[in-house]
Amino acid sequence: MTKKKLFSGIFAVVLLLSVVLGGCSGSTDSKDKGSKGDVTIDVFQFKVEFKKQFEEVAKKYEKDNPGVKINITTVGGGEDYGAALRSKFASGKEPAIYNVGGPQDVKDWNKKLADLSDTKAADAAFEGTLDGVTKDGKVLGLPFNQEGYGLLFNKDIFKKAGINPEKITTLAALEEAVKTLDGKKKDLGLKAVFALPGKETWVTGLHLSNAFLAPEFDNNALNSFAAKKVEFKYGEGFKKVLDLQNKYSVQPTVSLDYAKQVEELFSLQKVAIIEQGNWTYGSIAGIDEEFANNGVGLLPIPVEGYKEDSIPVGIPMYWAVNSNKDDKTVEESKKFLDWLYTSDEGKRTVLEDFKFIPAYEGYDASKISDPISKEIYKYVENKKTIGWAFMGYPTGWGQEELGVQIQKYLSGDADWDQVVENTQKSWEKSRSK
């Protein structure tokens, strides 16, 4: 009897130990690597599209700079990244380089952001691109790239309908063109003129709204971040462009999503115009490469009473360096970012492999690879741009409040005044917290 008990006791201990030790086994082998003065830079980034190219560049950098090791972790887009980054920090494995979006992120992560003012990249960054991440004279982030959006149109269809896209630089001209297209819908093989994706609240609540709200914030995300109120100064124009898109769109717009808008309708040439940006190039090329390379043009979003010939261009995300890391790691991280954006090798990669629209000076713009990005860069060169003030909207306001209210408007369950009133209220409410 006692023997049995003893045996079962031993068995239990073994079982317990195996569980406890099993949990430890993962971490024991990683300890010896940090010797010989090596520096490990952990990068935690969000851009899934260029993961592979980025990893290759990092490998190259490791080869050229012995003693530096770069670990890249990629967690995809938007809300998931924010949550993943938080848990990464909470787990104690803090990355050395990570991404921040705008003023709200800078405020949230304030204590973990290193000053990057002394980097070469910060000097080379285009004027205005650092506004959103500058605090008390310190530059806390370096821009990834520039991105822009407007009204993408099908060149072929415009030609067949006899419309000259270069003349569409006003709202009136756009309305005229849309009506012409609508009249010839059948001959052109179109389902409708537009595809308005009401389901994607980022398209309506962030991107479209930005064109009309940025002017009242002087095109600066810091101003919208500090603003206690939103006026909808160009709200009438906003309504007109939204109505125009909705009226001539494939219905029902409330449940229309990105895939349907870009892939099913625009890429297959069932609609003539969509409101999207350079990121759609990959999706369109995936379906019809010929069309993506030669058939897509870009029209401005007309903001009545302000600029009717400009497109919104901005910085989607910034690189940040974790100030909690030791000085050496911080230094090496800065060096890596500098190399990536200011060395010749780095520049080439950024343009040709990452296919970015550069946010820094000293790039050969003719090497920008896809036609939509090229068009956007033309607008940048001609200074026909509107800033991305939506990065300074109250957290979640653009998508969860404005975008949702617009859905309500599109369903006919609210009129425009209610949309404005409700979203103004929620803006003030989140700013008074």
Add this chain to the structure above:
Amino acid sequence: MLRTRDLSYWLFLAPVLIALSLVVVVPLGLGVYYSFTDWNGIEVGSFVGFENYINVFQDEEFMAALWFTVKFSIVSIILINFFGLSLALIVTSKIKSSKLLRTIFFMPNLIGGLILGFIWQFIFMKVFDGIGTHFGIENLQGWLSTTETGFWGLVILMSWQMAGYIMVIYIAYLESVPTELIEAAEIDGASPFQRLVYIIFPLVAPAFTVSMFLTLSNTFKLYDQNLSLTGGGPYKSTQMVSMEIFKTAFVESELSYAQAKAVIFFLIVAVISLTQVYINKKREVEM
């Protein structure tokens, strides 16, 4: 009954206890703690007392989501149980392919919720629309773009998925009904309907409780089907509680506030589950 609680008893229990406390008890405690602070996911600023909880009850969006969830749960529970029982009656009757039918009816339950959501999204938005356009039936067009169609879309999806699972439970009880009782009733001249209502129903009554609470807790905590089918749209009108909490936390970055909502949600679900246990126990005693 195990009465000797010596060392080996606790040692054997330890792995489970440790695992359970690490993944359930500790996070729960932390969560409750965070709900009383202004935690933003990165650091804890200060204690705010019951402020988060007070705000929850003035939060129209949360209340709307809760109300939608309740409505959805009630309708789904009725339909799932109705279909589940009907299917069970069909496959326990003397038809030939009953074994095969059981498998087929159970199958939807083996597919993950997210994928089911996307499959049904396709059916509602493309197939329904195609049929609707072809035959000129307007009711079949534009599904999921209004609150009503979103609601019924979710109900149909859940009924289709869970009816097979609930069917299995009913089958177990139906097969344990003694045949001599039914034969006796038959000899006494009871019609098939009378046999069903007076003999079979009372005997499978325990299955009702089990199934009801299973469906209740499943529909109440629904997230993935909701996410993939409607995404809460249009204008958040088909958003259920789990999704509302997730959005508060990770879209609006109000983590402590979302935590308070989650605690309240936990309490609601706990009350439901405890009621279930209580009623089940009571019934067992009566049997």
